[in-house]
Amino acid sequence: MLKDNILKIQKKLSEKCIQLQRSSEGITLVAVSKNRTIDEIKEAVACGIHNIGENRVQEALLKYKELSTVDSRQSALKWHMVGHLQRNKVRDAVKIFDLIHSVDSLKLAQEINKESCRIGKIQEILIEVNTSGEPGKFGIKPQELSELLKEVGGFNNIKVSGLMTIAPLVDDPQKVRPYFRALKELRDKINSLSLITYPLTLLSMGMSNDFEVAIEEGADMVRIGQAIFERQN
Numbered sequence: 647m648l649k650d651n652i653l654k655i656q657k658k659l660s661e662k663c664i665q666l667q668r669s670s671e672g673i674t675l676v677a678v679s680k681n682r683t684i685d686e687i688k689e690a691v692a693c694g695i696h697n698i699g700e701n702r703v704q705e706a707l708l709k710y711k712e713l714s715t716v717d718s719r720q721s722a723l724k725w726h727m728v729g730h731l732q733r734n735k736v737r738d739a740v741k742i743f744d745l746i747h748s749v750d751s752l753k754l755a756q757e758i759n760k761e762s763c764r765i766g767k768i769q770e771i772l773i774e775v776n777t778s779g780e781p782g783k784f785g786i787k788p789q790e791l792s793e794l795l796k797e798v799g800g801f802n803n804i805k806v807s808g809l810m811t812i813a814p815l816v817d818d819p820q821k822v823r824p825y826f827r828a829l830k831e832l833r834d835k836i837n838s839l840s841l842i843t844y845p846l847t848l849l850s851m852g853m854s855n856d857f858e859v860a861i862e863e864g865a866d867m868v869r870i871g872q873a874i875f876e877r878q879n
């Protein structure tokens with residue numbers, strides 16, 4: 647089942663890329679394995695998944711340890727923190743995650759910088775933006791991005807690789823197109839201002855229900871859970 651699911655997604659990704667005349671290597675498929683077992687993750691890895699997304703640090707640590715002792719291909723895996731990150735979990739998070747998608751405050755960034763410095767790492771992060779303005783949702787407001795970047799861009803142990811957004815849950819994926827488009831426009835606008843010494847590149851947007859629309863709007867990274875790990879009809 648997993649194999650079929652992954653093949654189907656990869657096919658959709660490559661078809662979209664042909665249609666949009668962009669390279670399919672440019673799009674990273676992150677398999678979001680929160681609440682899934684080690685065996686399910688192993689199966690996904692056997693089907694060609696290299697990028698693992700988790701939303702809780704403790705759960706990710708356990709899985710990371712287990713996969714590293716039983717599977718030598720662990721070294722080829724990349725670990726993504728896609729969920730909200732609490733400051734008291736940062737020390738563990740920087741030990742295992744290659745990319746933290748969910749940085750949404752200066753205080754969190756400061757903590758990540760401090761803990762990465764302690765272990766001699768430059769932590770790659772994305773800034774999470776609440777493009778839809780839904781109340782109660784994590785992520786900074788679009789108009790807060792430049793202020794945050796001015797600070798975080800100067801941190802020695804953080805590299806801001808790009809932006810992330812989570813679209814509202816709706817039935818029709820076309821309805822979330824404006825939020826994906828807004829993230830891309832925000833990135834392009836920020837880059838034109840040259841607030842930091844390097845450009846922001848990555849856009850992490852699109853999940854099981856809306857990843858095709860996200861790619862049409864310029865996603866570089868899609869985060870997919872259900873469409874990989876659950877039976878599709």
Ligand SMILES: *Cc1c(COP(=O)(O)O)cnc(C)c1O
Nearest residue numbers: 678701728853854869870871872
């Ligand atoms: C769970 C989760 C996903 C995957 O969602 P699906 O609808 O299962 O594809 C993506 N991003 C984040 C931040 C998540 O928490």
